[in-house]
Amino acid sequence: MFKPTQFLHGGDYNPDQWLDQPSVIDQDFKAFENAHLNTVTLGVFAWDRLEPAEGQYNFDWLDEMFDRAAAQKMNVILATPSGARPRWLAEKYPEVLRVGANGLRNRFGERHNHCYTSPVYREKVRQINQKLAERYGYRKNLIMWHVSNEYGGACYCDLCQAAFRQWLRAKYQTLDRLNHAYWGAFWSHEYTDWSQVEAPMTQGDQNVTGLNLDWRRFVTDQTINFFDAEVAPLRAVNPAIPVTTNFMGGNPPESHVFYDLDYQKFAQHVDVVSWDSYPNWGNDYESTAELALKTSLMNDTMRSLKHQNYLIMENTPSMVNWHPVNHAKRPGMHVMASLQEVAHGADSVMYFQLHQSRGASEMFHSAVISNRGGSHTRTFQDVTRVGQILQRLKGLQTTQHQAAKVAIVFDYDNMWALDDARAYANATKCYWATIQAHYRYFWEHDIAVELVSVHDDLTPYTLVIDPMHFLMAPAFATKLKTYVQNGGHLVGTYVSGVVDQNFLAYQGAGMADLITTYGLKVTETDTLYPSQRNAVNVFNRQYQVQDYCDLVTLTTAKTLGTYGKDFYAGTPAVTENELGTGRAYYLACRTDADFLQSFYHRLVQKLQLQAKLPIKKSTKNVAIQVRESTTQRVYFVINYSHEPTQVTLTTPLNNALDGQTVRGMQTLSGYGVLIYSEAK
Amino acid sequence: MFKPTQFLHGGDYNPDQWLDQPSVIDQDFKAFENAHLNTVTLGVFAWDRLEPAEGQYNFDWLDEMFDRAAAQKMNVILATPSGARPRWLAEKYPEVLRVGANGLRNRFGERHNHCYTSPVYREKVRQINQKLAERYGYRKNLIMWHVSNEYGGACYCDLCQAAFRQWLRAKYQTLDRLNHAYWGAFWSHEYTDWSQVEAPMTQGDQNVTGLNLDWRRFVTDQTINFFDAEVAPLRAVNPAIPVTTNFMGGNPPESHVFYDLDYQKFAQHVDVVSWDSYPNWGNDYESTAELALKTSLMNDTMRSLKHQNYLIMENTPSMVNWHPVNHAKRPGMHVMASLQEVAHGADSVMYFQLHQSRGASEMFHSAVISNRGGSHTRTFQDVTRVGQILQRLKGLQTTQHQAAKVAIVFDYDNMWALDDARAYANATKCYWATIQAHYRYFWEHDIAVELVSVHDDLTPYTLVIDPMHFLMAPAFATKLKTYVQNGGHLVGTYVSGVVDQNFLAYQGAGMADLITTYGLKVTETDTLYPSQRNAVNVFNRQYQVQDYCDLVTLTTAKTLGTYGKDFYAGTPAVTENELGTGRAYYLACRTDADFLQSFYHRLVQKLQLQAKLPIKKSTKNVAIQVRESTTQRVYFVINYSHEPTQVTLTTPLNNALDGQTVRGMQTLSGYGVLIYSEAK
Amino acid sequence: MFKPTQFLHGGDYNPDQWLDQPSVIDQDFKAFENAHLNTVTLGVFAWDRLEPAEGQYNFDWLDEMFDRAAAQKMNVILATPSGARPRWLAEKYPEVLRVGANGLRNRFGERHNHCYTSPVYREKVRQINQKLAERYGYRKNLIMWHVSNEYGGACYCDLCQAAFRQWLRAKYQTLDRLNHAYWGAFWSHEYTDWSQVEAPMTQGDQNVTGLNLDWRRFVTDQTINFFDAEVAPLRAVNPAIPVTTNFMGGNPPESHVFYDLDYQKFAQHVDVVSWDSYPNWGNDYESTAELALKTSLMNDTMRSLKHQNYLIMENTPSMVNWHPVNHAKRPGMHVMASLQEVAHGADSVMYFQLHQSRGASEMFHSAVISNRGGSHTRTFQDVTRVGQILQRLKGLQTTQHQAAKVAIVFDYDNMWALDDARAYANATKCYWATIQAHYRYFWEHDIAVELVSVHDDLTPYTLVIDPMHFLMAPAFATKLKTYVQNGGHLVGTYVSGVVDQNFLAYQGAGMADLITTYGLKVTETDTLYPSQRNAVNVFNRQYQVQDYCDLVTLTTAKTLGTYGKDFYAGTPAVTENELGTGRAYYLACRTDADFLQSFYHRLVQKLQLQAKLPIKKSTKNVAIQVRESTTQRVYFVINYSHEPTQVTLTTPLNNALDGQTVRGMQTLSGYGVLIYSEAK
Ligand SMILES: [Zn+2]
Ligand SMILES: [Zn+2]
Ligand SMILES: [Zn+2]
Incomplete structure (x- = not known):
């Protein structure tokens, strides 16, 4: 279990895109300080900068980033780069490219689309991960491994199909049991040889529901298996560094839990759950409170995976670039949204991304430091405000979300x-x-x-x-x-x-x-x-x-x-x-x-399950979450509406942001957050 | 022409899925008796149970089913198994797998997707059909061959393309005539060699409307050609057993006639028309009477194919599992729907399926005997009620639907x-x-x-x-x-x-x-x-x-x-x-x-085309159909509404269900059916 | 710059579809005269009639058409036939068939889908174009080359990919510059060898926005390069004959400019811009005036490409056959629509098509001479009316659309x-x-x-x-x-x-x-x-x-x-x-x-940008365009509504259709057009 010494505030940073402009990097680190950031996630998708040609490594720039971070007391979360491979790797070893359900192998491109089974890919990942572990595993400011990025999808290549058959043999032992489970006599679909088993493919069979289900289970297991293989060299070097990978879920319009991988299984393999949270605040088809409800459920879901506090690994300082409508957060919304997650048990507010890329597909995803305006933006001020609040809450990261009945x-x-x-x-x-x-x-x-x-x-x-x-x-x-x-x-x-x-x-x-x-x-x-x-x-x-x-x-x-x-x-x-x-x-x-x-x-x-709270609210737009330790209780009171409202304290409480004791009626501004603590 | 000695009541039965549980089969046959079933359709999709390996046949279980059926005086309709092939067949002879319009060959899976031209498939089908004919062709309780299942779709493999070219040569004789028919000078599309002719394919030409039309005609002709090849060994053994294949049509939401095959041609090759009827009774976008109208038209369409009575080969005891909404039949609806088809000239009420499968894609299609509840269900009672009514109508199967003007x-x-x-x-x-x-x-x-x-x-x-x-x-x-x-x-x-x-x-x-x-x-x-x-x-x-x-x-x-x-x-x-x-x-x-x-x-x-009926109705929700023989007329009066209503008899009539003479005003319950007969 | 001696009236004519029925062609030419047509476009898609087998040419029929046209003083616009290739060409040289973004090569079929890079296709096109130029380049009534037809789309074959790589090398010189432009460090996508560059393909990379943009630019450039290669043999024989190709745009429902090719670039390679205009007059989702606005903008767009008058190469006499609803032009609409284009600077009203094809995909596209009714149709009368008007406007083709501020x-x-x-x-x-x-x-x-x-x-x-x-x-x-x-x-x-x-x-x-x-x-x-x-x-x-x-x-x-x-x-x-x-x-x-x-x-x-017009209108449904020369101004006053209305002349003007001087209030019938001229 990961025990941070403060709430983490920071996010994905790709200086690897700016190596030819050192002044940009200088300004960035200055801005991090201004925004009260204490953590950078480095190395996500940086494989070609770390290993520009097979076996030729270049860690100079990453060394420097560790140093720069250390110089201003920032933590580093270091990513393994497997989420996207360099061109030389795909060129030399085409087996690392994923095959689709239609049987066609991908060409090079995009990301998150490697074969999880390929021995070559696993070996190449092992090598680079081992290099990273050896070089950075004992860096003082390394606090966590961020393994790959947003695992997902499936591969239908021959290697994966063979692994699937092995998985089925291990599960069912005999073809008779497999045939019974899949009700094979229906439509004369009985297997007479293990080699006949195939994943549900476009041109093949997508109507054997038992097979479909096993395939989904296998995809989770094989993904975890790949993850475990990624982690092995990291833990071998320094087992004290906790390991996570960023989970997904909660996207518009349904705020649905992530569908493709069984996170309840996967979570047992990470040291701390972390996830990427992208609700579309301010949308036009539901109230803010409605979306807040769904987002609270997503946060509870993530906390429940290990029944422990968790991390927000990514969220956006303002808008994303892949929603159907990419709407800026209104003033106050970023604080509201960030504190909502902390209230539910998050010990971090991390961003994708710290500095916007100048080109390619995510160049319009908002960032702490923008192309337009740099750090002189409303967004930067919002981030800074969250940084200030988290700093004032220092110490409270030791509290856990209260146990549910x-x-x-x-x-x-x-x-x-x-x-x-x-x-x-x-x-x-x-x-x-x-x-x-x-x-x-x-x-x-x-x-x-x-x-x-x-x-x-x-x-x-x-x-x-x-x-x-x-x-x-x-x-x-x-x-x-x-x-x-x-x-x-x-x-x-x-x-x-x-x-x-x-x-x-x-x-x-x-x-x-x-x-x-x-x-x-x-x-x-x-x-x-x-x-x-x-x-x-x-x-x-x-x-x-x-x-x-x-x-x-x-x-x-x-x-x-x-x-x-x-x-x-x-x-x-x-x-x-x-x-x-x-x-x-x-x-x-x-x-x-x-x-x-x-x-x-x-x-x-x-x-008698009612919340026992020393705070009375007058609208359902306000929600209150409790974090606690053995010695204190902390109340997060959040107004999920642009309309100001009041709450009434039924006992005097301590305002966690300024240490003042307050009592009676309190005003909550639109999207406002009040945080109170109380000794037990 | 098929002349049943009673209305057939029964349906598809797959004991081949339960061979390891003989007690299930025992209970099933008992239940058949309770439900007044008199017919089982055996062997649909049972190829891998009949020929588990190439040339190795296993008929024991099917022998037993014939015996069991005979023991309780049940007819058998025996299917040829070509609707789905065993894995060994596809594995050894990949040419039997269909090729899509995109030129890609299927992998093994699904059903109804064999190449209709493949000499190998035709030979393998001939062999199994011949075995079935030889073994069961003279069984006393064999009343009909059910050839394959729901033929449909097209194959674009080289064999089929060659057959198409042959078909075109036979039709047009010369390329000049073909070019004229397709208006080939348009866009420089004239053929200069027969080998250039290709089916309308995804990457090819789908804009030559004459070609598109000929391809559809060919698909019908080639399907019939395959059907004829299937039938040959059956008729060679015992030409007295009538042959059918189950047609389709009338599905929601349009209750449209089946589109892909010209049934008007195909019907000339079967001894009796049979079809699978699946209206979505109780839907929320049209009244029951509206759907009844469309379903009546579908039944008239099927009767008109040979201008003779026909069979319902499949319908569902309650709901299907493939409608967008799978809605249970309300009380009374099953009797209403079954008698509607009899009224229009059906001589059977047959079900898919008698016993629900436990797994795979159709496990939730309702059946006479369900996974949930077995035979202790409302559905089973509905089926039994139909069985009782058909039994009371015994003799009336000799009537034909009245001739239309x-x-x-x-x-x-x-x-x-x-x-x-x-x-x-x-x-x-x-x-x-x-x-x-x-x-x-x-x-x-x-x-x-x-x-x-x-x-x-x-x-x-x-x-x-x-x-x-x-x-x-x-x-x-x-x-x-x-x-x-x-x-x-x-x-x-x-x-x-x-x-x-x-x-x-x-x-x-x-x-x-x-x-x-x-x-x-x-x-x-x-x-x-x-x-x-x-x-x-x-x-x-x-x-x-x-x-x-x-x-x-x-x-x-x-x-x-x-x-x-x-x-x-x-x-x-x-x-x-x-x-x-x-x-x-x-x-x-x-x-x-x-x-x-x-x-x-x-x-x-x-x-002067008015119906001359001795029955007056007071709502369009009631419809009356007449079946007749040389000696009598039978009136089917059906209320296609949940609201009860009345009809008035203008002459005394015989209630066909209890033999009583009735006169004057009669009550029709919601979804109710009254059947009267009258001597000519 | 093309300077017609009269407004062109005519269109695509394919006697190549009727060579076995000379009487049809006789009637056609008679009808052309009746309809006041002065121009035929010949040879579009006629390759297989011109070169029925490789190197075997047949120009007899085309010679005859030139003669027939000359005999009744009709101009010829001669097309190069590259828009659709004969079967022999694709059969012998499969490289001429386009490859899709999914990497799959087309089969023979359709049109407008050749590889633009293939040296074979370029050579075959050069040969036929040269033959056409040599044979017809000095024909007296040849007034223009119509190169290919409606260029569009892209090819992803290896030849095209190689050309794309060459194009990129020429543009960026070094991989470093390419990587910087595409922000290659993002997701480890940097190129380390030019050979790694690939077009944005379905199974590959469609998220590098810089690459996507360059691919679109390349597709335009390569299309133009192909066009230039087509034109070379034509200009080599007789550089005095102007060259055009028919552009597209303005289709329902958005009346959008053509998307796939940069016409602003392309237009610099043609001698005169011509385009195919197909608004859906009479639709049910916008007023006629609304559609007129959008269509006016399309015409202005086309005129603006070279800031010169342009040609309507295709429009429909009544309806097309490819709109979602193919609605006939109401009486008056065809005159309205034709004159709208002339008003905006078109020097022609040309049709697809003069004689409807009897079969294939465009047989229902309306034509001057129809399958149903021949030339005894309302449409033929509408065309004739336009012919009469254009004849009366003779001389005004020397005017240009007035310069815009x-x-x-x-x-x-x-x-x-x-x-x-x-x-x-x-x-x-x-x-x-x-x-x-x-x-x-x-x-x-x-x-x-x-x-x-x-x-x-x-x-x-x-x-x-x-x-x-x-x-x-x-x-x-x-x-x-x-x-x-x-x-x-x-x-x-x-x-x-x-x-x-x-x-x-x-x-x-x-x-x-x-x-x-x-x-x-x-x-x-x-x-x-x-x-x-x-x-x-x-x-x-x-x-x-x-x-x-x-x-x-x-x-x-x-x-x-x-x-x-x-x-x-x-x-x-x-x-x-x-x-x-x-x-x-x-x-x-x-x-x-x-x-x-x-x-x-x-x-x-x-x-002070107001139009200075001697005509006052009372509704926005009426629009006025001005064409002018050094000596006169011509006012096109068009009522884009079925409701009649009035305009008032503030000075006496000359009615361009009958030469009368008119003054004061004038009535505009529904869809009516008034044309006035005035000396400068
Ligand atoms: Zn794989
Ligand atoms: Zn085939
Ligand atoms: Zn190409």
Whole structure:
């Protein structure tokens, strides 16, 4: 675990693009100081400057950057350069170029598109990483390795296909078991030899859902395998330097978790989770508070990967250059957005990028130092303001985000399987949006939430929410049952427990443990057309229902609410099951937000899960997060609106920015942030 | 012609997926009995279970299924397995894999994608078919061959291209004639050698409309040629077993006739037409009655292919898994939908599938026996109800759908040519929707309609409707003229008689016989933008006009209605021409539905084409179809609405389900069906 | 420069499609006479009729056409046939077939898709062109060469890639300079050998914006190089025959200038500009006047390429066959549309096509002589009417469009770069629409406008408008400064001067000369979401602002208007800078049309740029263009509406169609045209 001595403030810096203009680099370092930056990430994509020809290394410029950073007490995060290879490498060893799902090998170009299996690429990466480790592994100001950059995508080359076959052999042992898992007799698709196995390719087979799922799992495993190979020479030299790689997620318009790699697995291989956060603040289709909710969930997701604080490795000082609309942050937004992440457990605010490139595809991505205006910009002032705040918060990086009593289950296999299932309605599956919908009440009421994987321990939580758990292994059903029997409270929904871990349908009434847990059997799932509505009668009123309605038969559960319409009107739509000392609720249909509001409100009251805060807010646009250590609590109060508002302190608190004790009503400017601390 | 001894009730069954679980198969056969199923279709896609390695056959399991079926008096329909090949076949003989229009050969995977020309594939299919014929051809309960499955698509491999060239040589004899037909001098595209001819390919030429049309014709002919080759060994063993293959069509959202193969040709090669019917009952964009109209037309289309009763080979017990929204049938809908098809001349209600697969791409397609719930489901009850009804109707399978006096011309060449014509507006051509529009009045008034091809005899019909006959051979113009001269009544429309069978434009005023028939010359076709409207003044009121307006000059016709707007206001828009003892009407523009209602109402009155039914209905949501034999008439009265309604019997009739005589007002429940018979 | 002795009226004629039907050709020539056609374009796409086998030529038919044309005093424009090659050529020399951006070589088919680099293709083209030149170069009625047809597209074959590398070497000399221009250190993309350079390809690199831009420039240069090679044998035989090739542009729905080739460069290689004009008159999404405005701009663009009169080489007598909706011209529209082009400086009205083809992809494109109706059509009458008018205007072809005092800068490099910039919002960049928006006031007020390139002399203009000049070389900034200093009036806008000619960002405040010119520095560009609005307060009212807002700091400029909203409310949005004896206005944001109306109204008053016309109109639907010679002025008054209207002559004028002197109020019918002349 990475324990920073201060909040990190800095970001990606590519002096390798300015080596012929030393005065630019001089000015840059001066500007870093002015902006209160304390960290530079060096070497991302710098391979051709480090090894301009095979085996010919040039570290002079990087040595100098370490020295310059050290001279002004800046940390260095050093990247391995594997995210983009030099031309000589691709030219001499074409196998390092990725092959697409259509079987065609890439030409040189772009980035993030090497073959993860190629022994040549692995060896070349090992060599350069080893050189970097040997030369810089004991540099005083080296605080972390930034391994490669934004891993993603897949390769379909022969080497990768062979690795996939090996992976399958290790998993299934026999072809019979593979054929059974993929239900091979369907359409005469049984394998009679391992050599027949192929990834799901454009001209081949993309309809074997079990194969599709295994391929996705393999891609994660092979990526991790490559990552581990990258890390080996680094750790061999100095195991004390923590290792990370920058994860992704939360992009517009859905603020969706990253899709292609199972980060819950991957996170177990990094020392600290770091990620690149690019919400489109100020967009025209949702309120700032709405986007803040989704971004809070993304931050909670990242923190939950290791259930530890994490780092923001990249965010933008103002706008990016790849959103459909690249909109500048309004005054105050950058502080708001930066502190939001700190509030949720980030120990850094890092930027892509410190100095804008003059050409090529990212030249318009905003940076601390811009082409237009250099450091004499509004953006530079915003960055400086964040630097000042983080400096004043020094010490608080030792606090952790407060432990949550509420958990939402999120599972990659389930997401991939549900989306790939030829069933329901593709346009309305919306697994992540469903998690966002369940998250809403807690965020609006400042109640901490953790996202748990199916491998996590559920016992720390008073309430576990497990929405749309379509692909569920029997072991997890048992875990849920045990959790409830032992006093836990569980909320499940429609479209759960349908297929097993091999994407094979459960037969009959489904998993016994799930039936026991919820006290009901699902007899049908009714998929509604987008404009069709049902209703649920519950809590003395009626709420709207859309998209999905499970029809259920109760075994031990009791009915809380019933359907209002259609041929299953009057049958149970919301149920409660007492089991052992706990309770399991089943929301059989997709309700509107009002229902979830009412439902969770009752549950929170009942379970006494309310946030215990010494601060009263008057609008849902304000959200409060708590970080704490054994000795103190820190409250981050953020106004996700351009309208000023007030909060009221119910006990005197310490203003963390100036050390003053404050009490009573406090004004929050538009996009304003207040930070209070209190001794425990 | 196939003469069943009862209505068939059953469907696709794949015990080959459950051979390692005999108890499942035991339960299945028990359930078949409970559901009143009398037929199983075996062997679809079972090639790898029948011939797990080249030349090694395994028929034990299939023998057993024949025995099991026989033991409970169930018929068997036996499929040839060519719809999907085993991996060993593709591995050893890659030529069996289809090549796409981009020239790339498929890898192994999916289904329905073999090369239709490959001598190897044909030989391998011949071998397995012969084995099946020899082993099962004289089985007592074998009632039919189900050849392959849902033929479709095209192959662009060298073998297919060579076959195409042969096909063209046979058709055109000389390159000069080919060059003339394709208007080869345009863009210097003349062939100087037969070897230069190529199918329309992605990287090649897709703008020679004559070539495109011939390629479509060839694809049909080559598919039929493959089918004939499949059938040869079957018929050689026992010519008494009828042969079919399952056709397609009627899918959402347009309920369009199947596009890729000319079924009017193909039907001449099967002993009985069978098809797979998958309307999306309960959708949110049209009423149940609206979808029923389109589905009735699809059934009439299938019956009309051979002008005989036909079979439903597949439909779904509840939902499919490949619609954009997979919506369960509401209570009553399954009986309604099944009886609709019987009413239109189907002698079977067959399902895909009897037992749901546990994995792979169709695992969520509903089945008689489901993964979830097995046979203890609402769906199973719905199926059972249909089984009971069909059992009570036993004997009525000898009736044929009543002969129609109204025919609509439908032609595949015309559809393909019109859609491929670089003319008019692609978004508003809508040939099939136009046929649906003309069909409406007759369906709503329970008047039987037959869809005729250009090769059919027109003399049985009092009224022939020939909409948008863009590509028309002179021979058909002559046929129309003769038909009218001899007393027939003809309705034609805008955009007719534009090109000949080679896709060459008619010159000058067009075909003399067509001018004589309609008594007018078309001088222009005005294509309107989607939001533009004209009007027609006729029958003392004004109706809306959109999309297409022919401007015409009358020779012998007289004007019934005139245009209301634009520069051709006042010119003829609806005309009538007396010719011999018949009349030909020309609807020069695309009118709204109200006009067609008024127009056909007058025509039906005049020609006394009203349905003569002893049943009065009070809503257009109810439709009545008549089947009859020499001794009796059977009325199928179906309510295509969830609202109950009444019908009134004007003479006492026999309730076909319970044998009671009933009279006067009768209640039809929502989606309800009443079946009455009456001696002639 | 081409000096016709009359307005040309005629078009593409392909008797090569009718050689087996001489009577058709007889009728055609008779019809040409009836329609007052005086010119035929022969030989377009006729290669396989001219050279049916390699080295075997057949010119008999073409000889005859020259004779027939001569016999009725018709001019011939003779095409070189390179736009489509014969099959034998592609078969024997596959290198002539183009390779796509995906690296796949075309099969034979379509047209306009040869490799521009292939030495074989160049040699074959040279041979046929030389033959044509030798045989017809001194024919009396040959008035022009029509080289190839509608050049466009790109080839990515190895030959073209090698040519691209040569082009780059010539431009950059050293790899260091190339690497700097492409900012190669970004993502380790530096070249270490020229052989590594590749065009932007699908599987390769499409994110190096400098490379993308250079590739576009190369494609233009290589196309011109091919054109020059085509022309060489023609000019060698008879340099007196002018040479052109038909340009494109103005297609629906945007009426956009042609995108793929830099016509400003290309035009310097032709003797006279000619183009193919296909507006979709009568569409349902804009008024006729709106489309007329855009089409006027297109004509002005074409005239401006060489600042000379030009030719309409193709337009359609009624409808095309490739618009989404192929709508017939309403009565009067064809005269209106034809005279509009003459009014703007066209010395011809030429058609695609004189006789419709009977088959293939363009058989439904309307023609003077149609398949349906031959020459007995409304269209033929419309063409004849244009023929009569042009005949009556004989002599006026010596007039030139009046010289403009207003210029709008348009630059291809800028358009390509702006669209390719990963910045702002792709959906709202709209460079051409912005030019259309600035053009509006002048068109509506009958003030002539010239479109100038960055290489043009600005001194002839009183007012220069330079919108969204994103990519601007320092030399042009200097040109602007000099222009203003010397008394010019300049209007610039947001998003200008951002990158240099290599697509590298300007640093700091940008180009000194631009700052001096406008008297301000741009500090930020705010990109708004599509539904977001700002406002500008100016001229005592408020106007709406959308899409883009530059935030500026003034140096010497003064504020005319300020922003109405958002965090930069009150800062300058419209400014004026006095420099030397001129003034430069900066419109920092994208305003609504009302603002531009007010702004240009004031400017036109101030600069006395009003049209001085002896004709008063009462609606913006009427537009007036002036052509003039040293002795007379001709006024083209056109009503772009179906509603009749009036104009009032303020002095007596000569009706150019009948020679009568007219005065006072004159009626303009719907789509009517009045042409007056007046001695100077
Ligand atoms: Zn690979
Ligand atoms: Zn083939
Ligand atoms: Zn080329």
